[in-house]
Amino acid sequence: MKKSVLVFFALIFGGITFSQSLKVNEKHQNSLKKHFFQQLSIEPAGAKMPAFNPATVHPDPVANPDAVTIIDMGQSVNANGLLGGPRACVWADNNTNAVSFVHRMVADANYGGNRVAYDVSKDGGASWSNNIRVYEPTGPGTTYPMAAGRYPQGGLYNPSGNTNSANAYFSYFIPTIDGSNSDTWGGYGYGVHKLDSTQPYTQHNLSSHGAYRQNVPDAFTINSNGDMWVVDPAVIAGIASNYTDTLLISKGVFNSVTHDYAVTQTLKYYDSDKYVADTKIAFGPDGLTGYISLITHDSYIVDPDSSFYPVLLKTSDGGNTWSEPIRVKLWGPDGLPGLVNFLSDSLISAFYNPPVPPRDSIPYTTAWEHDLAVDINGNPHICVAVGISGGAWNIYTPRGGYLSTYDIYSNDGGTTWDARWLDSLKTFSGQFGGTTGITEYNRTNISRTMDGSKLFYSWLDTETEGLTDNVEPNIYCKGYSLETNVLTATKNVTKFTLAYAQAFMGSQSHFVFNNASEYIIPFVYQEMNPSAPNDPVQYKYIHNMKFTNADFGVGINEYDKHENVVSQLYPNPCDEICMVEIGLVCAEKVKLDVTNFIGQCLFNMSAKLYPAGSHMIKLDNGNLKSGIYLVNITVGSEKFSRKMIVK
Numbered sequence: 096m097k098k099s100v101l102v103f104f105a106l107i108f109g110g111i112t113f114s115q116s117l118k119v120n121e122k123h124q125n126s127l128k129k130h131f132f133q134q135l136s137i138e139p140a141g142a143k144m145p146a147f148n149p150a151t152v153h154p155d156p157v158a159n160p161d162a163v164t165i166i167d168m169g170q171s172v173n174a175n176g177l178l179g180g181p182r183a184c185v186w187a188d189n190n191t192n193a194v195s196f197v198h199r200m201v202a203d204a205n206y207g208g209n210r211v212a213y214d215v216s217k218d219g220g221a222s223w224s225n226n227i228r229v230y231e232p233t234g235p236g237t238t239y240p241m242a243a244g245r246y247p248q249g250g251l252y253n254p255s256g257n258t259n260s261a262n263a264y265f266s267y268f269i270p271t272i273d274g275s276n277s278d279t280w281g282g283y284g285y286g287v288h289k290l291d292s293t294q295p296y297t298q299h300n301l302s303s304h305g306a307y308r309q310n311v312p313d314a315f316t317i318n319s320n321g322d323m324w325v326v327d328p329a330v331i332a333g334i335a336s337n338y339t340d341t342l343l344i345s346k347g348v349f350n351s352v353t354h355d356y357a358v359t360q361t362l363k364y365y366d367s368d369k370y371v372a373d374t375k376i377a378f379g380p381d382g383l384t385g386y387i388s389l390i391t392h393d394s395y396i397v398d399p400d401s402s403f404y405p406v407l408l409k410t411s412d413g414g415n416t417w418s419e420p421i422r423v424k425l426w427g428p429d430g431l432p433g434l435v436n437f438l439s440d441s442l443i444s445a446f447y448n449p450p451v452p453p454r455d456s457i458p459y460t461t462a463w464e465h466d467l468a469v470d471i472n473g474n475p476h477i478c479v480a481v482g483i484s485g486g487a488w489n490i491y492t493p494r495g496g497y498l499s500t501y502d503i504y505s506n507d508g509g510t511t512w513d514a515r516w517l518d519s520l521k522t523f524s525g526q527f528g529g530t531t532g533i534t535e536y537n538r539t540n541i542s543r544t545m546d547g548s549k550l551f552y553s554w555l556d557t558e559t560e561g562l563t564d565n566v567e568p569n570i571y572c573k574g575y576s577l578e579t580n581v582l583t584a585t586k587n588v589t590k591f592t593l594a595y596a597q598a599f600m601g602s603q604s605h606f607v608f609n610n611a612s613e614y615i616i617p618f619v620y621q622e623m624n625p626s627a628p629n630d631p632v633q634y635k636y637i638h639n640m641k642f643t644n645a646d647f648g649v650g651i652n653e654y655d656k657h658e659n660v661v662s663q664l665y666p667n668p669c670d671e672i673c674m675v676e677i678g679l680v681c682a683e684k685v686k687l688d689v690t691n692f693i694g695q696c697l698f699n700m701s702a703k704l705y706p707a708g709s710h711m712i713k714l715d716n717g718n719l720k721s722g723i724y725l726v727n728i729t730v731g732s733e734k735f736s737r738k739m740i741v742k
Contacts, residue, residue, distance in 0.1 A: 120448055166638055172200065176198050183316060185619050189609060192218060199244060206232045219608055220636055230284050251264070252356075260291075282300060285323075306329065367391050382413060385413070385414060402425070402426075407475060407509060462479060462537065470550065538602070543605070549574060553571060568601065586640075597622065613642070619636055660678035669741060671716055679709075685702065690725050691725075
């Protein structure tokens with residue numbers, strides 16, 4: 096016994112010592128990002144924001160019949176409702192052509208912004224009914240209104256065989272501030288509302304009790320049987336890092352007589368040596384096969400360094416029983432092949448000082464938020480950002496292909512695992528409202544068709560050259576077909592739209608709309624003042640973001656092309672800012688200059704090496720007079736010219 100203990104600690108010490116002996120190139124040290132276990136905020140007591148004054152809505156500037164349309168939805172008291180990573184706040188049901196979005200409301204005289212509402216479209220997102228209230232605090236409180244609503248999740252319950260949205264129900268589940276697990280947190284609120292409004296909404300409140308230490312859940316789903324599921328790591332004293340050793344599972348079964356969910360709760364023992372950074376739950380199309388996924392660390396044998404990795408629990412009987420933990424080892428000799436073999440030798444050599452480590456010794460870590468879906472075959476898929484571990488539960492995030500979004504998946508029900516590369520990330524985190532404000536990350540999401548044959552991934556990233564933080568987010572999306580094993584090209588959903596570089600806290604539905612040839616992915620983001628996230632926000636729906644069967648017809652990625660591409664300028668004519676996008680087949684040096692029509696150079700960007708992929712370059716024309724200019728771009732040995740009109 097003593098010998099085995101010594102071997103165990105030798106493995107721990109040896110792994111930590113080896114990983115710490117890797118010397119990172121000094122130029123990459125400033126890309127080390129600190130891990131934050133929770134970024135959820137408690138707002139100032141008694142804060143009541145003024146009613147939101149909607150901004151003037153302008154038509155989308157892109158005259159393209161295939162372009163997305165951006166539609167106003169409801170409003171909220173501030174940006175905090177979507178804070179803390181992706182949750183199930185957007186929900187589409189293909190059978191009824193309905194889509195819902197749950198959110199906090201604007202401030203009122205009695206309860207501030209502590210009420211909860213939903214917005215709903217019954218025509219696939221083309222038109223909306225907004226701010227339909229379904230929850231309000233139970234009364235005034237000494238600090239906050241009693242059982243104040245926060246961080247809502249919700250979806251659509253559709254009775255079996257129904258195709259009429261009038262017969263469907265919106266269902267919500269929220270954490271509330273009732274003080275039963277701390278001075279603030281501990282309550283849950285849940286209920287339903289019939290979409291035809293022929294029945295009043297229901298509201299139920301449940302406080303923490305005994306070992307059922309309720310917190311702020313990130314995991315919500317409604318399976319094909321109509322059951323509602325919520326998973327929450329039991330934490331002492333609300334939002335904190337003092338995880339107990341138990342997952343709190345809440346199950347709601349819809350009662351066709353009372354037209355409401357009845358919720359029961361169970362505890363599942365799961366011990367972890369670190370706080371559970373993120374939790375998700377999802378079921379397959381059969382409603383029986385499902386998984387709970389955690390981003391955490393619970394074994395120094397699986398990972399001897401301070402890295403995070405996925406841990407899953409599986410059910411094959413609709414959630415009646417759950418398996419023991421399934422740990423997904425990211426790196427090492429038996430790590431995920433698609434991850435261990437991704438970085439090129441040149442990238443590894445540029446990242447580390449000699450001696451350069453072998454690739455199966457490079458420590459990787461997931462980011463601290465993810466999403467989960469279960470495909471047509473009952474297999475799990477985790478969409479998550481992965482980068483090189485920086486020790487002390489940190490992550491390196493340099494530009495140039497080191498940080499990427501992956502689909503971590505199993506083809507045999509969780510026995511063996513691999514990673515499918517989706518795309519590189521240019522940025523990681525963004526800070527809004529100053530150093531005391533809020534922090535957001537890439538918000539990786541995954542959706543599926545209702546039959547589970549196709550998956551769709553999304554994430555937020557800032558492509559503006561010169562920015563190293565994710566403060567001008569766009570929504571990127573990519574599809575995958577289980578039937579043909581083909582990935583689509585990556586689409587920048589918000590490129591050249593009113594949402595460009597401001598798709599703050601973009602969120603995606605768990606299910607997509609689909610017919611025989613099209614797949615439409617519902618997105619919601621919030622229009623906010625990035626310098627003042629406590630100001631009211633306007634929610635926006637991105638309508639008609641779609642893939643077609645043709646997108647799955649060719650097995651190439653976006654930049655597996657035969658030539659470099661330089662876009663037209665946008666906007667053009669322009670005022671002070673103009674942008675050009677460059678798509679590179681492989682790494683190339685790019686330089687740019689702006690001249691007038693007699694050849695005088697007015698601006699020059701010296702040659703810079705860019706990796707393969709898409710790069711958006713922003714031109715600041717504030718010093719140029721009104722007139723016509725030439726923008727000359729040199730990509731390797733190729734030359735491109737674009738005419739620019741300054742107003």
